[in-house]
Amino acid sequence: xxxxxxxxxxxxxxxxxxxxxxxxxxxxxxxxxxxxxxxxxxxxxxxxxxxxxxxxxxxxxxxxxxxxxxxxxxxxxxxxxxxxxxxxxxxxxxxxxxxxxxxxxxxxxxxxxxxxxxxxxxxxxxxxxxxxxxxxxxxxxxxxxxxxxxxxxxxxxxxxxxxxxxxxxxxxxxxxxxxxxxxxxxxxxxxxxxxxxxxxxxxxxxxxxxxxxxxxxxxxxxxxxxxxxxxxxxxxxxxxxxxxxxxxxxxxxxxxxxxxxxxxxxxxxxxxxxxxxxxxxxxxxxxxxxxxxxxxxxxxxxxxxxxxxxxxxxxxxxxxxxxxxxxxxxxxxxxxxxxxxxxxxxxxxxxxxxxxxxxxxxxxxxxxxxxxxxxxxxxxxxxxxxxxxxxxxxxxxxxxxxxxxxxxxxxxxxxxxxxxxxxxxxxxxxxxxxxxxxxxxxxxxxxxxxxxxxxxxxxxxxxxxxxxxxxxxxxxxxxx
Ligand SMILES: *[C@@H]1O[C@H](CO)[C@@H](O)[C@H](O)[C@H]1NC(C)=O
Ligand SMILES: *[C@@H]1O[C@H](CO)[C@@H](O)[C@H](O)[C@H]1NC(C)=O
Ligand SMILES: *[C@@H]1O[C@H](CO)[C@@H](O)[C@H](O)[C@H]1NC(C)=O
Ligand SMILES: *[C@@H]1O[C@H](CO)[C@@H](O)[C@H](O)[C@H]1NC(C)=O
Ligand SMILES: *[C@@H]1O[C@H](CO)[C@@H](O)[C@H](O)[C@H]1NC(C)=O
Ligand SMILES: *[C@@H]1O[C@H](CO)[C@@H](O)[C@H](O)[C@H]1NC(C)=O
Ligand SMILES: *[C@@H]1O[C@H](CO)[C@@H](O)[C@H](O)[C@H]1NC(C)=O
Ligand SMILES: *[C@@H]1O[C@H](CO)[C@@H](O)[C@H](O)[C@H]1NC(C)=O
Ligand SMILES: *[C@@H]1O[C@H](CO)[C@@H](O)[C@H](O)[C@H]1NC(C)=O
Ligand SMILES: *[C@@H]1O[C@H](CO)[C@@H](O)[C@H](O)[C@H]1NC(C)=O
Ligand SMILES: *[C@@H]1O[C@H](CO)[C@@H](O)[C@H](O)[C@H]1NC(C)=O
Numbered sequence: 001x002x003x004x005x006x007x008x009x010x011x012x013x014x015x016x017x018x019x020x021x022x023x024x025x026x027x028x029x030x031x032x033x034x035x036x037x038x039x040x041x042x043x044x045x046x047x048x049x050x051x052x053x054x055x056x057x058x059x060x061x062x063x064x065x066x067x068x069x070x071x072x073x074x075x076x077x078x079x080x081x082x083x084x085x086x087x088x089x090x091x092x093x094x095x096x097x098x099x100x101x102x103x104x105x106x107x108x109x110x111x112x113x114x115x116x117x118x119x120x121x122x123x124x125x126x127x128x129x130x131x132x133x134x135x136x137x138x139x140x141x142x143x144x145x146x147x148x149x150x151x152x153x154x155x156x157x158x159x160x161x162x163x164x165x166x167x168x169x170x171x172x173x174x175x176x177x178x179x180x181x182x183x184x185x186x187x188x189x190x191x192x193x194x195x196x197x198x199x200x201x202x203x204x205x206x207x208x209x210x211x212x213x214x215x216x217x218x219x220x221x222x223x224x225x226x227x228x229x230x231x232x233x234x235x236x237x238x239x240x241x242x243x244x245x246x247x248x249x250x251x252x253x254x255x256x257x258x259x260x261x262x263x264x265x266x267x268x269x270x271x272x273x274x275x276x277x278x279x280x281x282x283x284x285x286x287x288x289x290x291x292x293x294x295x296x297x298x299x300x301x302x303x304x305x306x307x308x309x310x311x312x313x314x315x316x317x318x319x320x321x322x323x324x325x326x327x328x329x330x331x332x333x334x335x336x337x338x339x340x341x342x343x344x345x346x347x348x349x350x351x352x353x354x355x356x357x358x359x360x361x362x363x364x365x366x367x368x369x370x371x372x373x374x375x376x377x378x379x380x381x382x383x384x385x386x387x388x389x390x391x392x393x394x395x396x397x398x399x400x401x402x403x404x405x406x407x408x409x410x411x412x413x414x415x416x417x418x419x420x421x422x423x424x425x426x427x428x429x430x431x432x433x434x435x436x437x438x439x440x441x442x443x444x445x446x447x448x449x450x451x452x453x454x455x456x457x458x459x460x461x462x463x464x465x466x467x468x469x470x471x472x473x474x475x476x477x478x479x480x
Contacts, residue, residue: 028069028077031106032084036069038103046095049119052142053091056117060092076112083109090139091117098123098145105131112137116163119144125164125172130155141165141193149197151178154185160210162186163193168218173198183207194219195239203229203246211235217265218242224249225269231256241267241289248293249273254281267291267313275319277302285309291336292316304328315339315356323362338380354378 040060050056059073069084070077076086084107098120105128113135121144129138130152138156141163149164149172156162166172179199183189189208193215202223203216211232222245229238230250235257240246248271255261258281271293280302291313298321309329313336322344326335332349336356343361353375362384370379
């Protein structure tokens with residue numbers, strides 16, 4: 001009797017669960033589940049395939065045909081039709097050839113597709129991607145696709161976000177006029193990320209007025225950047241770094257993007273001339289990177305109104321004027337003015353994390369505020385006029401090379417110790433670790449240059465670390 005009751009209860013609760021489940025989420029169509037499973041079996045899972053992700057997880061591992069595919073990791077279905085409309089397999093450790101006839105192309109209802117940060121080395125981007133006519137978001141970045149980006153991508157006329165960021169050695173490129181076609185046809189595009197794809201053309205005039213983000217760093221662009229880019233209202237971020245053949249002429253009148261523009265990365269483009277006063281209207285600007293743009297003259301007065309700037313890099317130009325003006329930017333975290341003609345004395349800034357003033361004409365003493373800045377991690381004051389005094393406790397980088405200074409270091413080292421080779425190395429490491437720098441972890445740059453000569457081992461380590469960091473930064477297109 002008790003057993004019958006129990007059995008009845010179990011059956012009842014099972015039925016309840018089934019009813020509850022089916023009212024919550026639709027069963028995904030069998031053919032779409034099958035297509036996904038076929039796709040899954042084209043790849044192996046490799047711990048190295050998503051090595052550059054902060055978090056990676058093999059999402060396809062949980063895919064199981066006895067479970068409704070709408071609840072698989074990375075798969076999302078339409079609530080009314082039950083069709084698979086989103087597939088997000090970013091950082092999923094997938095490794096293998098991406099076939100041109102992949103079963104993925106059967107998921108014709110997809111609106112968002114993210115295959116970024118996997119390893120499809122040697123695979124071409126199939127022209128069939130152009131058949132996902134409902135796509136609004138497509139991300140194929142850093143998955144080692146190679147070869148030509150097919151013209152069929154231009155058929156995705158609903159795209160709002162297109163991201164095919166690459167590494168140079170993948171040799172992804174556009175055929176002649178295909179980038180033009182793309183911009184002409186994708187009239188709803190808001191974000192375009194194509195860094196390190198070989199575009200090798202001029203930037204055409206014809207682009208979406210919805211654009212907010214244009215990320216075309218290291219794409220072999222040439223010609224003159226159309227001024228229209230600066231006049232897109234709502235425009236937020238422009239990255240054209242590492243395009244030395246590209247000429248940028250800033251508008252001299254107020255830009256239509258003035259209120260919205262936050263990030264301007266124009267590192268190593270040709271912007272020969274002065275910084276125009278029109279920059280003074282960019283009230284939202286956070287990051288300004290004009291490294292090595294052949295800029296000259298002094299900083300125009302209206303620029304000192306840009307009080308929101310946090311990262312400023314004007315290295316390797318011919319700019320001049322008193323350094324003290326920069327210390328009006330109260331929010332600055334990173335300030336790099338190295339290799340210019342700035343002069344004068346140093347003043348105070350609270351939020352600084354990195355300060356690079358090397359190769360200018362600064363003089364006087366290093367003011368004590370530098371050593372009380374709570375966040376400062378890097379300081380480079382090499383090759384200036386006549387800076388004196390040095391005392392540091394917790395910097396990752398301190399460079400005072402080529403200053404005629406009297407070094408009083410907290411480490412108590414002198415030239416004799418430096419030349420002792422291996423034994424000196426041990427004591428330096430011990431001292432550095434004692435100061436809590438990330439020497440062993442190797443993620444922070446650590447080099448200390450007190451004079452023109454420093455131990456060879458130190459220089460080796462310095463170069464090696466710098467290479468690692470530069471590689472990492474390039475990989476993620478993060479320049480800071
Ligand atoms: C799929 O799920 C069933 C039932 O939950 C389980 O028995 C089976 O081992 C799973 N298969 C895989 C490949 O995970
Ligand atoms: C895709 O093409 C390859 C040969 O290129 C073939 O071996 C494979 O069976 C095809 N797969 C599908 C799903 O048609
Ligand atoms: C995929 O997921 C990641 C993190 O879970 C998210 O940042 C990204 O925007 C998603 N991609 C798309 C196209 O929605
Ligand atoms: C441009 O988009 C339309 C759909 O809006 C499409 O029919 C056409 O083929 C596309 N042109 C190219 C060259 O891709
Ligand atoms: C980029 O493509 C152009 C022509 O398409 C070619 O001449 C050039 O060598 C390529 N550049 C790189 C760095 O691959
Ligand atoms: C793009 O070019 C076509 C003709 O070449 C022109 O009619 C159209 O107005 C242009 N669109 C934009 C946004 O400039
Ligand atoms: C800037 O915006 C104004 C007002 O919206 C508009 O009239 C003008 O044509 C725009 N300028 C450019 C160069 O796009
Ligand atoms: C900059 O600020 C000054 C006053 O602090 C103001 O007179 C001037 O109009 C501002 N310039 C711009 C371009 O906003
Ligand atoms: C840099 O600017 C100077 C004028 O200030 C000009 O003579 C020179 O040609 C420019 N160099 C490059 C590489 O554009
Ligand atoms: C400071 O700037 C100079 C000039 O661009 C550069 O050579 C040096 O490596 C920079 N220092 C640091 C610590 O990044
Ligand atoms: C520092 O430079 C300024 C401006 O170049 C100059 O007026 C001043 O005399 C210099 N001071 C020292 C101590 O060299």
